[in-house]
Each structure stands twice: as structure tokens, then as C-alpha cells.
Amino acid sequence: xxxxxxxLAIISLRRNRILTALxxxxxxxxxxxxMTSMTVLHMMSANPLSHKDExxxxxxxxxxxxxxxxxEDNPSExxxxxxxxxxxxxxxxxKAEHEAGFFPNVLSLEPAQREIKPYMVExxxxxxxxxxxxxxxxxxxxxxxxxxxxxxxxxxxxxxETNEKIFGGENSVGRKIRLSGEDYTVVGVLEKWHxxxxxxxxxxxxxxDPQAVFVxxxxxxxxxxxxxxxxxxxxxxxxxxxxGLLGSxxxxxxxxxxxxxxADAQRYLSFLNNYVNEQKKNGRFPRPINNKLxxxxxxxxxxxxxxxxxxxxVWLAFAFFAVCLINTVGLLLAKFMGxxxxxxxxxxxxxxxxxxxxxxxxxxxLVGLAGGVIGLVFTGLGLLALRKLYAGTSIEKxxxxxxxxxxxxxxxxxxxxxxxxxxxxWRACQVQPATQLKTQ
Amino acid sequence: xxFRPVLNALMRNKTGLLLIVLQVAITLAIVCNSVFIILQxxxxxxxxxxxxxxxLFTVNSLGFAPDFDLAGSLRQDLDALRSIPGVIDxxxxxxxxxxxxxxxxxLSDQPDSVPQDKRIRESSAIYMVDxxxxxxxxxKLIAGRDFNAGDIxxxxxxxxxxxxxxxxxxxxxxxxxxGGTAVGKTIYSSLGGKNGPVTVVGVVERLxxxxxxxxxxxxxxxxPQYSLGExxxxxxxxxxxxxxxxxxEVMKEAERKLGEINTGRIVRGMRSIEExxxxxxxQDRAMTMVLTTVIFALLAVTGLGIVGMVSFWVTRRIxxxxxxxxxxxxxxxxxxxxxxxxxxxVGIGVAVGLVLTYGFNMWLMKHYELPRLAWxxxxxxxxxxxxxGQLAVFGPATRATRVSPAVATRTV
Numbered sequence: 121x122x123x124x125x126x127x128l129a130i131i132s133l134r135r136n137r138i139l140t141a142l143x144x145x146x147x148x149x150x151x152x153x154x155m156t157s158m159t160v161l162h163m164m165s166a167n168p169l170s171h172k173d174e175x176x177x178x179x180x181x182x183x184x185x186x187x188x189x190x191x192e193d194n195p196s197e198x199x200x201x202x203x204x205x206x207x208x209x210x211x212x213x214x215k216a217e218h219e220a221g222f223f224p225n226v227l228s229l230e231p232a233q234r235e236i237k238p239y240m241v242e243x244x245x246x247x248x249x250x251x252x253x254x255x256x257x258x259x260x261x262x263x264x265x266x267x268x269x270x271x272x273x274x275x276x277x278x279x280x281e282t283n284e285k286i287f288g289g290e291n292s293v294g295r296k297i298r299l300s301g302e303d304y305t306v307v308g309v310l311e312k313w314h315x316x317x318x319x320x321x322x323x324x325x326x327x328x329d330p331q332a333v334f335v336x337x338x339x340x341x342x343x344x345x346x347x348x349x350x351x352x353x354x355x356x357x358x359x360x361x362x363x364g365l366l367g368s369x370x371x372x373x374x375x376x377x378x379x380x381x382x383a384d385a386q387r388y389l390s391f392l393n394n395y396v397n398e399q400k401k402n403g404r405f406p407r408p409i410n411n412k413l414x415x416x417x418x419x420x421x422x423x424x425x426x427x428x429x430x431x432x433x434v435w436l437a438f439a440f441f442a443v444c445l446i447n448t449v450g451l452l453l454a455k456f457m458g459x460x461x462x463x464x465x466x467x468x469x470x471x472x473x474x475x476x477x478x479x480x481x482x483x484x485x486l487v488g489l490a491g492g493v494i495g496l497v498f499t500g501l502g503l504l505a506l507r508k509l510y511a512g513t514s515i516e517k518x519x520x521x522x523x524x525x526x527x528x529x530x531x532x533x534x535x536x537x538x539x540x541x542x543x544x545x546w547r548a549c550q551v552q553p554a555t556q557l558k559t560q
Numbered sequence: 561x562x563f564r565p566v567l568n569a570l571m572r573n574k575t576g577l578l579l580i581v582l583q584v585a586i587t588l589a590i591v592c593n594s595v596f597i598i599l600q601x602x603x604x605x606x607x608x609x610x611x612x613x614x615x616l617f618t619v620n621s622l623g624f625a626p627d628f629d630l631a632g633s634l635r636q637d638l639d640a641l642r643s644i645p646g647v648i649d650x651x652x653x654x655x656x657x658x659x660x661x662x663x664x665x666x667l668s669d670q671p672d673s674v675p676q677d678k679r680i681r682e683s684s685a686i687y688m689v690d691x692x693x694x695x696x697x698x699x700k701l702i703a704g705r706d707f708n709a710g711d712i713x714x715x716x717x718x719x720x721x722x723x724x725x726x727x728x729x730x731x732x733x734x735x736x737x738x739g740g741t742a743v744g745k746t747i748y749s750s751l752g753g754k755n756g757p758v759t760v761v762g763v764v765e766r767l768x769x770x771x772x773x774x775x776x777x778x779x780x781x782x783x784p785q786y787s788l789g790e791x792x793x794x795x796x797x798x799x800x801x802x803x804x805x806x807x808x809e810v811m812k813e814a815e816r817k818l819g820e821i822n823t824g825r826i827v828r829g830m831r832s833i834e835e836x837x838x839x840x841x842x843q844d845r846a847m848t849m850v851l852t853t854v855i856f857a858l859l860a861v862t863g864l865g866i867v868g869m870v871s872f873w874v875t876r877r878i879x880x881x882x883x884x885x886x887x888x889x890x891x892x893x894x895x896x897x898x899x900x901x902x903x904x905x906v907g908i909g910v911a912v913g914l915v916l917t918y919g920f921n922m923w924l925m926k927h928y929e930l931p932r933l934a935w936x937x938x939x940x941x942x943x944x945x946x947x948x949g950q951l952a953v954f955g956p957a958t959r960a961t962r963v964s965p966a967v968a969t970r971t972v
Binding site for chain 1: 851
């Protein structure tokens with residue numbers, strides 16, 4: 121029966137090609153536009169740590185000025201970064217399963233090979249807890265331990281690209297790499313790793329590439345480095361120099377911890393509150409206690425990772441899709457109404473209402489499917505155009521079609537066209553055979 | 561003629577009417593608000609930065625050799641850069657305007673000892689340059705004087721140097737010192753050591769902060785200092801202005817020369833300001849393009865939808881048209897009928913659309929901090945949509961005029 125309906129539908133669609141083309145084009149455009157913008161939004165709002173969202177927590181302490189909140193538009197928001205002293209104290213206290221305190225900067229890499237010129241690498245100066253928390257996949261070796269952190273041992277984890285460049289992709293664990301004039305021992309080599317968004321360090325750009333080299337944070341302190349991305353102070357430092365900075369209320373470090381579950385997070389939060397109360401005795405933390413321990417997904421929302429433009433585009437695209445659907449309803453209605461006499465004839469020779477219903481729904485479904493397939497082509501083109509338009513920005517990397525989106529757009533096209541077809545089909549079924557036959 | 565009969569006929573086909581009205585309404589709302597957003601973005605992108613951007617480019621240097629001498633290297637590099645043929649001037653600079661990365665500072669017109677509510681406090685972007693800074697940037701000094709060599713001091717990790725004089729932008733001057741000239745006034749901030757006073761020696765017409773999305777983008781302070789490893793040991797950044805037509809040639813030469821005079825460092829991040837600007841405003845440009853596409857696609861879909869609907873109506877009414885023609889209606893009358901019908905339908909759509917337009921605008925104002933829609937958008941949008949409707953109906957209406965009066969006699 122389905123085959124018969126399909127054949128009838130195709131004949132009917134072919135009879136009025138322009139109208140059919142209009143309907144298919146409308147759905148295809150609607151799908152193309154909404155799926156293009158949805159894809160970008162989907163990638164932006166991804167959470168690469170969703171499997172341990174509850175366990176990985178961002179630490180925020182409100183150490184800001186008594187009179188001036190960190191964010192004047194949103195006074196209940198504590199600063200997004202931490203001071204060195206708090207990171208050091210909290211990592212040393214080790215009240216969570218793992219702690220990752222870090223800041224980014226650059227190191228120069230001087231390859232042993234003469235033919236490669238020295239170049240800059242982005243480096244993350246971090247405590248060893250980074251690796252178990254964010255789980256970058258290791259190709260060779262692994263992270264380092266407490267001892268290396270304590271002694272500022274010259275050890276490094278390098279990414280796959282650096283390993284290709286310097287060691288030809290071999291297992292380089294145990295070999296030396298020269299960074300800013302010193303030899304480091306490679307302890308781990310990562311596989312290709314690109315968390316999107318870059319959850320652990322959003323401040324410098326949520327869709328940046330991860331650092332190429334990871335070394336103990338204590339080395340950065342020894343070298344008297346500060347963060348290469350953001351540093352903020354609310355007061356003038358009382359002591360000059362780097363030691364003054366370390367003892368100041370300037371914020372420039374990220375701190376993440378891993379806890380067991382929600383209850384454990386509550387325990388850690390009360391530990392933080394106690395810590396701040398302790399510090400208040402030293403005259404620090406003039407503001408009321410306002411510490412936060414956000415999960416990864418909460419952090420992504422708080423940092424507004426999804427851009428406003430992307431959101432607006434999705435809204436617009438769906439409004440556009442709605443117009444396309446309304447359009448299709450109108451055209452289908454026009455088409456089916458034009459067939460009153462045909463329907464009347466079929467009803468008179470014995471076709472039941474459900475049979476007529478099924479047949480016309482098949483026809484609108486077919487339109488939807490065709491629109492969906494062409495819409496996918498439009499989506500591909502749309503993403504291509506977006507990559508060109510946003511070349512060099514984060515969106516360029518995000519505008520990639522993935523299979524969920526392909527399936528979703530076909531499904532949406534089919535469902536939408538069936539819904540669009542429902543009313544016209546229902547109207548078509550209301551045709552009274554007798555009145556239609558009479559006028560013939 | 562003849563609104564009533566047209567309206568009566570329309571009321572017999574409420575669904576078709578409703579569908580077109582809805583389409584037109586949503587179209588109008590989206591088109592008006594999108595055009596509004598587009599024009600705002602264009603305005604933002606076209607703001608002058610205050611610099612003479614044509615020949616400007618920037619480059620970074622980072623020393624890695626153990627015996628690297630930053631102070632010596634700075635002197636040597638700047639001399640080398642300034643001696644390249646085609647270079648107008650060169651300076652050290654801590655961050656590049658329009659580049660989205662930089663330093664901001666809170667400035668006050670009174671010392672800390674004065675209660676907060678009695679002071680004016682303003683945020684300002686900070687550019688640190690040497691005595692060639694203003695000339696390199698190409699900013700226009702409108703009051704006071706430029707820096708001289710005596711003003712310049714280095715900042716190291718332990719020593720913020722001696723700072724006595726700054727130059728500020730007109731926009732900042734108006735905020736900080738309402739009424740009267742800013743030249744000679746004192747600014748208190750942590751720039752000059754612990755809340756120390758510095759004197760405004762000059763005012764420039766305009767120089768934008770590095771962050772193009774900042775609401776205080778015009779508030780900028782130029783400071784006669786340079787970093788000598790204050791934050792990053794051994795790093796330096798230069799800004800160079802070449803004669804407009806010779807920039808690319810000068811950039812190549814600069815890269816070659818810097819690489820040559822000192823091999824103990826890495827020369828990187830060579831970018832023209834044109835490129836920097838392009839990157840910073842890319843999102844805005846892209847948004848403009850996306851919205852333009854949406855507008856045209858939407859108008860096309862709505863227009864074609866009307867064509868389709870009206871074609872169908874014409875087909876259904878062939879007999880009616882024939883009868884009218886047989887009873888003496890001219891072709892002109894038939895066309896007019898469909899045009900008026902379309903005017904009514906689209907008109908109702910426009911009326912509903914105006915409500916939607918303002919609703920949508922209010923929503924944007926609330927969530928996206930967009931200003932209120934200027935009054936002329938809605939009527940202009942409405943006119944566009946009405947014209948679109950008339951254009952769309954023209955074809956099918958012309959087809960209707962070709963219906964022969966004989967049709968009336970044929971089937972009845």
C-alpha cells in the first residue's frame with residue numbers, strides 16, 4: 121500500500137513542478153539555516169567533561185575590595201581567578217582528591233636539530249593534579265608527581281605535535297627538551313587532544329588550542345613569571361617586585377579540584393569557607409564570605425561561553441524556519457484543495473478517509489524528506505560560508521557538520537513537513553464525495 | 561471599488577489569509593530588527609580608531625639566550641627599525657590598539673584620602689610608548705605637548721620607574737575634568753607608584769582602547785614608559801608606521817633585519833594593524849553577513865509563498881473571473897482586484913508584524929542591551945513588505961487578466 125501511495129505522491133508532485141519546487145526549497149532553506157546555526161551552538165555548548173561534571177569543580181574565592189565588587193554589573197559574582205597565595209595554600213592543604221592550580225605563559229623551545237629555528241611554545245605551569253582531573257590522553261608516559269612539584273623539577277609533558285616536530289613522533293619519554301635555556305626531561309607525550317571548549321582555561325578564549333607543553337607550576341614561580349593571559353589587581357601592591365605580587369591580592373591563577381560527588385563538594389566548600397574565615401584574621405578577604413565551587417557545566421554558563429551572536433542566530437534561524445513551514449502549509453493547502461474533485465472521485469469509488477489521509481500525508485512527507493536532503497546540502501554550504509566568514513576565530517573551528525546534526529535535520533524536516541501537512545490533509549479528507557461529483 | 565467585496569471574499573478563506581498574515585508578520589519583525597542590528601554593527605566597525613592605520617604594523621621580540629640583554633636589544637632594534645627606508649617612525653608599546661589584549665587602570669582626579677563619593681573615578685586603557693609614540697600611532701594632539709626624551713622611564717619587576725606626565729584622550733578628559741582644560745591637571749592612580757600623582761601634559765583627539773567591545777573604548781591614557789622585563793623577562797613589542805604604500809615591503813625588511821641583528825631571540829607576531837582590525841571586528845562583519853543572508857532569504861521565501869498562494873486562488877476563481885469579464889469587467893479591474901486583495905492581506909500582516917517587531921525589539925533590549933528601535937525602521941520595513949507583496953502578486957494577477965470571458969459560458 122505504501123508503495124502505491126508513494127507512486128501516487130510522486131505523480132502528484134510531478135504534475136505541478138513549480139509548486140513542488142517551491143515547497144521543497146522553502147523546507148530546504150529553513151533546514152539549512154537552522155541547522156547551520158544549531159551546529160555552531162551545539163559545538164559551543166558542548167561539555168568535554170560531561171562524564172565527570174559533578175566531580176570537577178572550579179574554585180572561586182571572593183578576595184575583592186570591600187567597597188567594589190569584582191563585577192559591578194553582577195555584585196554577587198566572585199572573581200574568576202585566584203591569587204597565588206590561595207592556590208598555594210589550597211593545593212598544599214590537599215583536601216580534595218586532586219588539585220590543579222595553573223597559569224599559562226610561553227617558553228622558547230630550542231630544538232637540538234640545527235635546521236629548526238628556535239620558536240615559542242605555549243606552556244601551562246601547573247600542579248600535577250591537572251592530569252588526573254582533565255584526563256588528557258597519553259600516548260607515552262604520564263604526568264608527574266608531588267615530588268616534582270615540590271622540587272620544581274625540570275620535567276615536561278609535551279603534546280603530540282611538539283613530539284612530532286622535535287622527536288619525529290618516537291617515544292621520547294626520558295629524553296631531553298630545551299626550554300628557555302634549560303634542559304627538561306620529557307615524562308609524558310599526549311595524543312591529539314582538543315577539548316572544545318577549552319574548559320580548564322576559558323579566560324584567554326574558550327575555543328583556543330590547549331598548550332603545547334606542561335611543566336610544574338613551581339618552575340614558573342621560580343622563574344618569576346606571571347600569567348600570559350589575565351592579571352587583575354584592585355589595590356596597589358604594598359611590596360614591590362615579584363615577591364610582593366605573590367603576597368598580594370592580585371588574581372591570575374586558575375584552580376580546579378576533583379571531589380567524589382555532590383556531598384563531597386559541599387564538604388570541600390565548607391572547608392573553603394573555614395579557610396577564608398581563617399584568612400580574615402590576617403586582615404584579608406574584607407568582603408562577606410562568597411565562595412563558589414561550580415561544576416564544569418555551571419562554570420561554562422557563568423563564563424558565557426556561548427556567544428550572544430550565536431544565540432541570536434539560532435533564534436533568527438528558527439523564526440525563519442517557522443516562516444518556511446507556514447509557507448509550506450499554505451502551499452500544501454492550496455495544492456490539496458485544488459484536488460477536491462480527485463479526492464471526491466476516490467472517495468466515491470470506495471477509498472476510506474484514513475486511506476486518503478495516509479496518501480496525502482505520504483505526499484507531504486515526501487516533500488519534507490526531499491527538503492531535508494537538500495537542506496543538508498544547504499547546511500554544508502552554510503557551514504562552509506561560516507568557516508570563511510569567521511576565519512581565524514573560534515567559530516571557524518566549530519562550524520563542522522557532525523552526524524547527530526545530519527540525523528537531526530532529516531528528522532526535523534520530516535516531522536515538520538508532516539505537521540505542516542496535517543491540516544491541509546485533514547481539510548482534504550473533509551471533501552464530500554457527492555458535492556464534488558455533482559459539479560463534474 | 562471595492563474593499564468590501566474583496567474583504568468578504570477573503571473572509572471565506574480564513575486559513576489562507578491567516579497563513580499569509582503570519583508569514584508577513586514574522587518577516588517584518590525579523591527584517592526590521594535585523595537591519596537595525598546590521599546598521600549598529602556597521603557603525604561600530606567604522607568608528608575611527610584615532611590612529612593612521614594605513615602603514616602601521618607590530619612585531620614582538622622574545623630573547624632566549626642566557627646572556628640576552630633586553631635594554632641593549634631595545635635600543636638596537638628601534639634604531640634598526642627607524643633606519644629602514646620607508647619607515648616613518650617606530651616605538652615600543654605594551655599593547656596594540658584594536659588587538660583585544662591590553663592593560664586597564666582605574667584613574668581618579670583626587671588622592672585616595674578623599675572619600676570615594678567625592679572623587680571621579682574612571683577606567684582607562686593604558687598604552688606605554690616612548691617619545692616617538694604619538695608620531696608612530698599618528699594620533700592628533702589637540703592640546704598641550706608631546707612627550708620628550710626626558711619623560712621616558714623604564715619599568716622593571718622591582719621598580720615602576722619615575723612617571724610624571726601622561727597624555728589622555730579627549731573622551732577621557734571630558735569624563736575626568738568636566739569643564740575647562742585637562743592639560744596641567746593631576747591624575748591619581750597606581751601608575752605613578754603608590755597612588756602617586758601624575759600630570760596631564762597633553763590631550764589627543766582620539767585613540768581607542770585595545771578592546772573593541774568595551775563600552776569605554778574611547779578612554780585611553782598614554783604613558784611615557786616602557787617595560788624592561790616588568791612582567792615577561794626579555795620580551796618587547798614594537799609598533800612601526802611605514803609610508804602607506806610601502807608597508808608590506810617594510811614588514812619583510814623589518815623581519816629580516818631584526819632576525820639578523822640578534823640571533824639570541826625570537827621575532828614573532830608580525831602583523832599589520834589592518835589584519836589586527838580585521839580579526840577584532842570579524843565577528844561583527846560575519847554577523848552582518850549572516851543577517852543580510854537571513855533577510856534576503858526571508859523576503860524571497862515570503863515573496864514566493866505569496867506567488868504560490870495567489871496562483872492557487874487565481875486558478876480556483878477562473879470561473880468567477882470569467883463571469884466578471886463576461887459581465888463587463890475590464891482586465892484592469894481584474895488585476896486591481898487581486899492587487900487590492902493582496903494589499904489587504906499583507907496590510908493585516910504588517911499590522912500584526914508591527915506589534916511583533918516592537919515585542920522582539922523589547923526582548924533584544926532586555927537580553928542583548930540593544931537600544932530602542934529608531935522610529936523610522938518600522939514604517940520603512942512595512943513599506944518594503946507591502947511593495948514585496950504587490951510585486952509578488954503582479955505575476956499571478958496578470959495571469960488572471962488573461963482569463964477569457966468565454967470561460968463563464970463553458971461549464972455552467
